[in-house]
């Protein structure tokens with residue numbers, strides 16, 4: 001690609017009329033640090049402002065993970081970047097909704113924690129048969145309320161959303177599809193062809209009609225943005241507690257957390 005922007009944590013490619021944003025941190029199952037989100041924000045602005053781009057695909061490198069949320073090795077009571085919790089996560093989440101083009105989550109493995117929230121926020125989700133969805137916040141001393149809870153509840157229903165957040169079971173791609181969290185499931189080897197079929201179809205549709213449709217869906221659920229903002233400030237206070245830090249330490253030390261020793 002001519003004048004391809006230099007990125008370290010992601011790969012940005014324009015394939016036909018589709019911009020692909022690939023989180024390229026497979027050693028940590030495509031978990032994001034501050035820099036990853038900065039680059040994803042830049043890439044979304046590039047794609048959003050490129051009049052030749054009809055749709056945007058977000059995915060992870062390799063066949064293990066789409067994205068597993070915040071990088072726990074870059075989390076010491078706060079993450080390592082800018083923003084309320086050391087990650088411009090609210091900016092990225094808002095941008096996935098605001099960019100006036102359909103955003104497709106290409107889920108090729110684990111979509112866990114903040115990774116599941118990103119997939120939830122995308123307009124469409126296509127998953128490979130090996131994909132797994134879930135939330136782990138209460139296991140690792142975190143939560144992502146707002147988009148992560150309320151938008152999820154709109155999609156899968158209130159009881160199921162509570163179950164996902166409270167019990168933290170992993171959902172298979174087929175289960176996720178049965179709850180409406182996923183539009184389509186295909187074998188891993190057919191994933192790219194299926195994504196390209198969608199992006200080719202979207203490239204034949206009127207971009208202005210698609211942009212208005214996206215804005216209309218957003219308008220109905222945009223009150224959740226305020227809840228997300230409030231919750232991000234709440235999670236900042238929570239990250240400062242020994243109870244939350246026990247969750248992060250336990251994950252990094254590969255042991256079970258002992259939250260009840262730290263409840264204040």
Ligand SMILES: CC(C)(COP(=O)(O)OP(=O)(O)OC[C@H]1O[C@@H](n2cnc3c(N)ncnc32)[C@H](O)[C@@H]1OP(=O)(O)O)[C@@H](O)C(=O)NCCC(=O)NCCSC(=O)CCC(=O)c1ccccc1C(=O)O
Pocket residue numbers: 027028029031068069070071072073085087089110112113114115117135136137140142143144235251
């Ligand atoms: C994804 C797993 C379920 C996979 O489990 P398993 O198959 O048993 O493999 P593991 O051995 O656990 O993992 C393999 C390998 O990858 C590393 N890794 C995986 N995920 C992460 C991560 N997020 N950060 C850093 N490293 C990661 C793991 O350490 C292993 O490395 P080795 O070198 O091979 O040992 C499982 O891995 C899992 O549950 N991961 C944890 C995911 C996690 O904790 N994510 C953050 C969740 S926070 C949240 O859910 C709510 C909050 C939130 O979304 C949010 C809100 C505001 C700001 C930020 C966030 C945010 O997302 O953090």
